[in-house]
Structures are given as C-alpha cells and as structure tokens.
Amino acid sequence: MKKLNFLMAVLFTSLVIVSCKDKNDDIVEPFPVRVTQTISGNITTNTTLDANKVWILEGYVRVMDGATLTIEPGTLIKGKKASGTIANSALIVERGGKINAAGTATKPIIFTSAQPVGARSIGSWGGVVICGKSRTNISGGVGQFEQGVLGTGIADFGSATPVLNDNSGVLKYVRIEYAGVAIQPDKEINGLTLAGVGSGTVVENVQVTYSGDDAFEFLGGTVNCKNLIAHRNTDDDFNFGFGYTGTIQFAVSIKDPNIADAAGASNGIECENGTTEADQPYTRPVLSNFTLIGTGAGSLDKHNSGALFGKGTQFVLVNSIIVNHLKGGVEISTAQAGTNLTSGASLLKNNLIFAVANPFKVSNGAFGGVAATFQTFATSVANSNSTLASLAAAGFISTDLITPNLTLALTSSAKTGASFTGLTGLGFDDTVVYRGAFNADNWTSGWADFSPSTNIY
Numbered sequence: 001m002k003k004l005n006f007l008m009a010v011l012f013t014s015l016v017i018v019s020c021k022d023k024n025d026d027i028v029e030p031f032p033v034r035v036t037q038t039i040s041g042n043i044t045t046n047t048t049l050d051a052n053k054v055w056i057l058e059g060y061v062r063v064m065d066g067a068t069l070t071i072e073p074g075t076l077i078k079g080k081k082a083s084g085t086i087a088n089s090a091l092i093v094e095r096g097g098k099i100n101a102a103g104t105a106t107k108p109i110i111f112t113s114a115q116p117v118g119a120r121s122i123g124s125w126g127g128v129v130i131c132g133k134s135r136t137n138i139s140g141g142v143g144q145f146e147q148g149v150l151g152t153g154i155a156d157f158g159s160a161t162p163v164l165n166d167n168s169g170v171l172k173y174v175r176i177e178y179a180g181v182a183i184q185p186d187k188e189i190n191g192l193t194l195a196g197v198g199s200g201t202v203v204e205n206v207q208v209t210y211s212g213d214d215a216f217e218f219l220g221g222t223v224n225c226k227n228l229i230a231h232r233n234t235d236d237d238f239n240f241g242f243g244y245t246g247t248i249q250f251a252v253s254i255k256d257p258n259i260a261d262a263a264g265a266s267n268g269i270e271c272e273n274g275t276t277e278a279d280q281p282y283t284r285p286v287l288s289n290f291t292l293i294g295t296g297a298g299s300l301d302k303h304n305s306g307a308l309f310g311k312g313t314q315f316v317l318v319n320s321i322i323v324n325h326l327k328g329g330v331e332i333s334t335a336q337a338g339t340n341l342t343s344g345a346s347l348l349k350n351n352l353i354f355a356v357a358n359p360f361k362v363s364n365g366a367f368g369g370v371a372a373t374f375q376t377f378a379t380s381v382a383n384s385n386s387t388l389a390s391l392a393a394a395g396f397i398s399t400d401l402i403t404p405n406l407t408l409a410l411t412s413s414a415k416t417g418a419s420f421t422g423l424t425g426l427g428f429d430d431t432v433v434y435r436g437a438f439n440a441d442n443w444t445s446g447w448a449d450f451s452p453s454t455n456i457y
Helices: 001-025 334-345 370-376
Strands: 035-043 045-047 054-061 068-071 076-079 090-093 098-102 107-112 127-131 140-142 156-158 167-175 182-185 187-189 192-193 202-208 215-219 223-232 238-241 247-254 270-273 284-295 305-309 314-318 321-325 328-332 347-349 352-355 358-362 397-398 404-409
Touching: 054 347, 076 090, 127 167, 192 202, 238 247, 270 284, 305 321, 305 352, 321 328, 328 334, 328 352, 334 370, 358 370
Parallel strands: 035 054, 045 068, 054 076, 054 090, 068 098, 076 107, 090 127, 098 167, 107 167, 127 192, 167 202, 192 215, 202 223, 215 238, 223 247, 238 270, 247 284, 270 305, 284 314, 284 321, 305 328, 314 347, 321 352, 328 358
Antiparallel strands: 140 156, 182 187, 352 358, 397 404
C-alpha cells in the first residue's frame, strides 16, 4: 500500500508539472513547490528557517535577546500585508538577538511580498529591522525606532554603555523586495534598517528593491558593509543619521524616474547628524566606490540629488560615480555641513559627477549660497572631483532599469583615478584603482534580481 501511495503521488506531481508547463511554456519556476508555514510573535529560543519551506511573516516577528534566528541559504520568506488587527509584517532583531542569514551567490535568501505574481507592489509588507547595542548620538545613548511607532519596547537600539563591536549576526547574499511601508505619516519601516548595529555584524551582498521608503537606513551604529544594491526605491537609497560612523565600500543606487517620495525629496544618499547639529558623535559615514544613477530630465519633480549632506553632518565620499540626478549631483544643505567640508572634517575626493541641473548644489546658506564656490572647492587639485558632460560619459555598459550592467567599458574614464591616500585605517578592504562600484567584474551576477515582478515564488 505504501508503494502504491508513493507511485500515485509521483504520478500526480508529474501531471501537475506537465499541466503547468503546457500553460506557461515560457516560464521557468525558480523555486520548487514547498510547504508553507506561518511564523509570528516573539522568537525566544534558537530557531532555524529551513529552505524546504516557504515562511510567511505575520505581524511583527521579533528575535528576542539571547535568541538566534538562522535562515538557510535559498530560503524564501514572504511578508503579509496588514489585515484586520494584524499589522504589516516585519522581521525585527532586537538588541541581544541575532540573525544568521548567510545565503550564497547561487542560493540567495529572499524576503518578498506574500502577494502573488502580478499583485506584488511597493510597500506590500514592512521590512527587516536589526537593532544593536552600538553607539548613537541620541541623548542617553538609547533610541527607539520611529519613536516607538511599532509598539512599547519594540526596536530599541543603542546603549548607555555602547559596544562598538556588537554582533547582531550575518546578513549575506540577501534580497529584500516590496518592503517599506508607512505606519503613520512620516513614520515608516524601510527595506533594511540597521539601528545601533555594531561592527561585529556582517552585512554584505544585500539588495533592496521596490521599497516604499528608504532602501537602507543607518540609525547610529558602527557596522561596516560591502556590496549593497538599492534599486527602484521610493525615497532615499542610503540614509544615515544619529551618529552612524561605519564604512561602506561598493554600493549601487538606481533610481526609477516614475517612483519618488511624494512627501519629500528622493536622494541617492541622505545624511544628517541627529536631532541637532551639535549631537556627538557626529554622523560620519565613510563611503567609497559608490555608483549612484539618477533619473535624468523629465522625471518626477520629487527626485533631488545624488548625495545630500545636511544638519551638521560629517562624511567621507570618495572614488565614486554620481550621475544623472535631476537637481544636484552632490548637495551641501547647511552652512555647518559646508564648514565641515572646508575644514577637512569631511572629505569629498576623486569622484565623477554629472547632474541635470547642478553637479555641485548648495542650499540653506552652504558655501554662502553660491554653488560656484562649492564647485571651485570640489574640483581643486587637492580634491580632484571631476564633472562629466552626460550620463553616457561615465562609460557604463548599460543603465537599463531591468537589465543594468554598470561595469565599465574599456574607454571609461572611471577605470582609473581612485585614490586611498590619507584613508588608512578607515576600514576599506580593497584599494582599487577604479571609481564606482564595478570595473569589469559584475558582483551582482547570480544572486541579484532587477525584475522580481515576474518571479513565481
């Protein structure tokens, strides 16, 4: 009888496969049929999500202090929309909890919407929030994500006695799709939020696509990252604040001309200090080899600059390509942020910049309100930032939204010109000679996906 049941099961499966193939001859399903299991509430003991199941997040799923959530390579996690009394789903790693999500280039871990193919849309679920015990510039050292909008005690971050090398786990070869949702006006969950996360945490090869708010948000912390992709997100792609001081090398921002934040201004990078300009430690992201692709002329008016630095922030932005943004290439939006740059507290060097309007934009009194003064400073021999005549002048193979290939053509001026002189000790792993996120090798191959809307998960 057992043999007969097995044979019947095999026959039924074969018929289903044949039926699906006849109906959708041109579709190759990237995932086999799997058992679905819902996960909700608080995770208080070590737990593993295995790749043989599809895991459905319902409401706020929290990894609590002392627990580790392990996610196997190739695992698919789907977030549910809000329904009735159930909030939009999100995965929240609380302080002292850990996530071990170590995918591979051939088996990435995928967080996506629980909606079926054709119905997935921007902001279909919450996102991933990781909280640590590292440093912030918030009074008392401890903050709460979006001032407690997720609920009492949910997503506290930082510490009165910060642990700079705090370890919240591993996030590697991970895709986050269709996340980012407003809980209240001006209080949103992002694609990936790293709040007070320490340098003991590994964040590498992570893609955020179609987020309804920021792609990556850094709220304080000292975590270092590598190989990040932000693709067709609504608001800022890389948002820094509350005393973040980590290092990021090799990152991509690709904007969609028809997707922007209706309530504000969408930037590739947005960086501010904290509650006030005087809060310390100052927000000071150290960034190299970024490729920031804007939307060009004719895009939604809410698109703004490739990189905006304001509210007293300090920063390092070097060896990068910032092109085709609507209103500005690099924007300094406060007088203090400008002073930090001219004093040497901030560094802007060896970048290639093109914008539809102003490659070097100023606002709110920065550089005396004179963009030409900023441009003279930035393009001096000491800083070596160069303007480009057009997007094409950067020399990318392709900037198509669906099949981008941002590796550099042989004739690209970005293949040389990078420099790490004076940057020793800032955490850069690779002292490459090229500017931007790629030379000839495309590290997005195999695991990243720039057209997830048609995927049958």
